[in-house]
Amino acid sequence: MRLAEFIEKNHGRIVDAWQQFAERLPPFDGQASTTELREHAGRMLDAVVDDMRAPPSTDRMAVPPERRDARGSGGSEHGLQRHAAGLSLIALTSEFRTLRAVVLRLWAGAGFVRSPEAFDDLVVFNESLDRITGDAVLAFTQATERDRALVMGIVAHDLRGPLQTASMAAHILAHRYPQLGEEDTTAQLRRSLARMAPMVDDLMGVAAFGLRGSMNVRPVGMDLTALAAEIVSEVAAEFPAHRFVSESRGPHVGHWDRARLGQLLSNLLRNAAAHGEPQGVIRIVLREADDRVVLSVHNRGPVIPEAELEGLFSPTARGSAAKAGPHLGLGLFIVREIARGHGGSIGVTSDAERGTVFSVVLPIDAGLQETPATNGAGDKAGHAIRLIGI
CATH class of the missing domain: 1.10.490.10 (Globins)
Known part of the structure; x- marks a missing residue:
């Protein structure tokens, strides 16, 4: 049979x-x-x-x-x-x-x-x-x-309402009470709310196009040193037990996407605070090398095994050195994709003597490395990258 x-x-x-x-x-x-x-x-x-x-x-x-x-x-x-x-x-x-x-x-x-x-x-x-x-x-x-x-789309859609309300409230308060606009806390609040808006847009993009959907980098003339100072101020308020030290020789002016680099630096600093030694020092160093800027974030803590270093930038893999938490573990993946979108790169070293150092290398004029793509209306669309903004 x-x-x-x-x-x-x-x-x-x-x-x-x-x-x-x-x-x-x-x-x-x-x-x-x-x-x-x-x-x-x-x-x-x-x-x-x-x-x-x-x-x-x-x-x-x-x-x-x-x-x-x-x-x-x-x-x-x-x-x-x-x-x-x-x-x-x-x-x-x-x-x-x-x-x-x-x-x-x-x-x-x-x-x-x-x-x-x-x-x-x-x-x-x-x-x-x-x-x-x-x-x-x-x-x-x-x-x-x-x-x-579907879930991501619902979350992103429902986040837009409260975010717009909070942004409007901050704007009204600054108008009605001018003295508040001069306080660091109010300024940090408005900057944080402004940075959240493109993240929600990214989340909507992920829902529409999948985990590998295209996002755009839109470079403009900016000072990376000034942006770093703003982000350090925000993160320091969130992690008051840590001491943040910035090292930079003068302004570092170039063409980058300000919102994306703010997200990149914020993720690196929060990662250092979350996984480094408690109440430790987190050092941010900016320096120029030829036509590039090197941004380094240094912290001390548990040494990351060499076999796990490459996997740190994967959207799915997490090393044993990572601590469990409420987030998805996508922060370093986002950092890598933002660096790549600017024509740059990121590397990491970790040892007992020097601690853990994440180094991002960015062309000074990332927006001028190639002719930007255009969308259907003829507007500059910037460089397409695969990015999850969560």
Whole structure:
């Protein structure tokens, strides 16, 4: 008996064995009926058999799931259903692994693996199940990304209202009580609110275009030393136990995106305060080298293992030196992307003697390194970079 025929004739036995496994998955415990579980398994088996009996093609394995025909719909449907039920991706793939094991064990126990066609059937079955699994995983991950984008869009949209209200209130207070406008605290508040606006816009962009959506760097003439002083003042107010020391020889004037570099420096300083030694000194150094400016942030604390240094800039990986917190761990990833958007780079060193030093190298005239791109209206769009502003 051929394997496809064996699966059809033993449909009930296979479903029974698979169901016993599926019922132990926590998200389904007490939430899915026996009928629903059996229907899930039945549709998967039917999709595998249909795929096994489809006309052979030498390049079917090379076709990506999103470009296949209706034969993969069984896996896609299953992936969407499992996503809606709250299963994890690991649980989803475990179901397919279990289905493979159940079918092969029953077939081997029946003695059909000794037939001349057994090897061919095994190859076709595994290829078909792999394709169905790929369809399910693709549908599951796409649904997960859509949910994530929706949540981010809602959060960004709801943040805009309170942010605009706070900014308006600060503006009214400064107008109504001019003496408040001269206080450092009020000035810091208005600068912080102004810096939050593009971050919310970035969040909206991520929701619209995904985690790798394009953002723009818009360089203007500015003094990096003055910007650094503003950001240091803001962060020092947030971390009063630390001492912030700035070292710079005169102004460092160039063409950069002021809002982006403010975000870059803010992330570096907050990272140093959060992960450095308590009540330690955080040193910010600005210096020029040829046609570039080097911005360094130095702190002392636990040495970061060399194997983890490169992973610090990944949007998903976090080293053991990182402390758990309410944030997503994207700060250093954002720093790297802002530096790259300006045609620059970032590096990090960490040892017991010198502590941890993050160094950002920026061309002095980042906005003049190449002709800026233009949008549909003909306006300068700046340099496109992949950036998450959270």
